[in-house]
Amino acid sequence: MLPQHGGVPNFSLRISAPFLILLALVLITGLMLTLSFYLNADEGDLAAQGRVKLSLIITLLLSVFVLLAGTGRWWHPHLWSRNTGRHRHGRHHRRR
16 A cells, blocks of 8 residues: 555565575675685785685675665665656646
8 A cells, every 4th residue: 555545655674585695695605715715824824814804805895785785775765766757847837
């Protein structure tokens, strides 16, 4: 039911399934790759330690971007409305 007709809007506060699957895939793959780099790195090898940090940073950034993309309709609800500019401005136009 639409809110202008006295009903309650039906907003789902769940992230859609494709975004959840992608988020899980990014986290699992990235963390497994980071763990692999960490376990195979020697203590004195600075390049290997840099790969571990870089892999962890990339994994965290990708997961944040996927999470923001999945929750974008909550951050910017005006982009998800069905009001087009033509219809919205057409109602308030003065006739001569």
